Amino acid sequence: MTVDRIGERLRRYRRAAKKTLNQVASESGLTASFLSQAERNLTGVSISSLASIARSLGVPLNELFDQPQQAQPDTHQGERVRYAIEGQPLGYERLSSTFPGNQLNAVKMNMPVGYQSELISHEGAEFAYVLSGNIVYTIDGRNYPLGPGDSVHFDAGKPHCLRNAGEETAEVLTVTTMPLFGEHPGT
Numbered sequence: 001m002t003v004d005r006i007g008e009r010l011r012r013y014r015r016a017a018k019k020t021l022n023q024v025a026s027e028s029g030l031t032a033s034f035l036s037q038a039e040r041n042l043t044g045v046s047i048s049s050l051a052s053i054a055r056s057l058g059v060p061l062n063e064l065f066d067q068p069q070q071a072q073p074d075t076h077q078g079e080r081v082r083y084a085i086e087g088q089p090l091g092y093e094r095l096s097s098t099f100p101g102n103q104l105n106a107v108k109m110n111m112p113v114g115y116q117s118e119l120i121s122h123e124g125a126e127f128a129y130v131l132s133g134n135i136v137y138t139i140d141g142r143n144y145p146l147g148p149g150d151s152v153h154f155d156a157g158k159p160h161c162l163r164n165a166g167e168e169t170a171e172v173l174t175v176t177t178m179p180l181f182g183e184h185p186g187t
Helices: 006-016 021-028 032-039 047-057
Strands: 091-094 105-111 125-132 135-139 142-146 151-155 160-164 170-176
Touching (some): 006 032, 032 047, 125 135
Antiparallel strands (some): 091 105, 105 170, 125 151, 125 170, 135 142, 135 160
16 A cells, blocks of 8 residues: 655645645645645645645545544643654644634644744634744744744734744744644634
């Protein structure tokens, strides 16, 4: 059995939805050129971008990549499963659970030196708190340098991206209203 790479899955689901790259770009807040590169496995894709793409395609996010389940409301240091998205240098730890009516989704990200995310916009709000390292959030064209103990909270409908601006891996706690863990489209 051959395992599809993430790009092949993105292309297969886009074609099954009978959508063009431009349609998915418009609906997901990403660019067609970025989506084209992602489908050809030429660039990594962040979890928030995958969630936007999944919503545009009407498929559950877990169809695009596997994430650990979190049925219990509590998580403990050293017991969480670390995971990554194929082709993406970010490491994630899921901090929140899924339950009916949930509106907040939290992850701890480990960002390697030199990492820069794609530019994205999506519905809802986003909050980030830097645990270690130095990052820069660019929101609506303005840079916000952040170090340990600093935070940013913004309307995620504004185009935004982030990058590790330091000399060490950065750890960032991110909380968003975007459904990152829903097992069904739109949840």
